[in-house]
Structures are given as C-alpha cells and as structure tokens.
Amino acid sequence: KSFLLTVLIMFIARLADESRNDAVRILVCSSTNTAVDRVLLGLQEHNFDDFMRVGSQKKIAKPILEKSLYAEDTEASRPLRKLLRNKDNDDETVKHDLAVLKADSREQRAGQLYRARVVGTTCAA
Numbered sequence: 681k682s683f684l685l686t687v688l689i690m691f692i693a694r695l696a697d698e699s700r701n702d703a704v705r706i707l708v709c710s711s712t713n714t715a716v717d718r719v720l721l722g723l724q725e726h727n728f729d730d731f732m733r734v735g736s737q738k739k740i741a742k743p744i745l746e747k748s749l750y751a752e753d754t755e756a757s758r759p760l761r762k763l764l765r766n767k768d769n770d771d772e773t774v775k776h777d778l779a780v781l782k783a784d785s786r787e788q789r790a791g792q793l794y795r796a797r798v799v800g801t802t803c804a805a
C-alpha cells in the first residue's frame with residue numbers, strides 16, 4: 681500500500697509540475713504515524729523531497745525529522761536532546777537535526793510548509 685501511494689504521489693506531483701500548477705497539494709494522512717512515515721520515507725528514497733511532516737517530534741521517523749515542522753526553541757529541541765541520551769539512537773543524525781533546527785527560523789519552516797507539494801500528518805481515528 682505504501683509503495684503504491686508513493687508512486688501515485690510522485691506521478692501526481694510530476695503532472696502538477698509539468699503543468700506549472702502550484703495549487704495542487706497532496707495531503708498524506710493516516711491514523712498512525714508509522715503509515716504516514718512509510719509513505720514519506722518512500723518518497724525520500726526516490727529522491728522526492730518536496731514534502732513536510734507535521735506532528736510530534738517523538739513519533740516521527742528519524743530520517744524525516746529534518747522535514748518536520750518544529751520551532752527553533754528550547755521546548756522544540758527537548759525531544760531531540762532526549763534522543764541523544766538514548767544509546768540506541770544514531771547520534772550523528774540527531775545532532776544534524778538539532779543543527780538544522782537552530783539554522784531555520786519558525787517563519788522559514790512555516791513558509792516551507794505552505795510551499796510543500798506534499799504534507800504528511802496523522803489524524804484522529
């Protein structure tokens with residue numbers, strides 16, 4: 681299911697790009713974080729990076745944390761710092777995400793959200 685959705689999203693996005701239609705936006709929504717992340721990870725694996733992930737940092741897959749919407753403040757970085765203390769995590773990935781967090785301002789992240797072709801989030805079941 682995730683692979684089919686990934687391919688369909690890339691196809692629709694390509695059609696929209698070719699017709700220069702910036703109004704076409706795709707919402708990837710599921711009741712579970714895992715389902716949303718699988719689709720977005722599939723896009724990332726196929727070098728499609730015009731997406732943003734909205735949701736709790738704690739529940740977003742690490743490889744797409746950089747594409748998530750979070751603010752540059754102490755409270756937003758707390759979950760990432762907690763991940764650094766966990767020995768099972770890849771410290772370099774988390775450190776990179778912290779650096780990205782510091783580099784981007786809230787306005788820039790919000791702007792990326794409004795410009796992204798694809799937005800992924802969970803919804804209430």
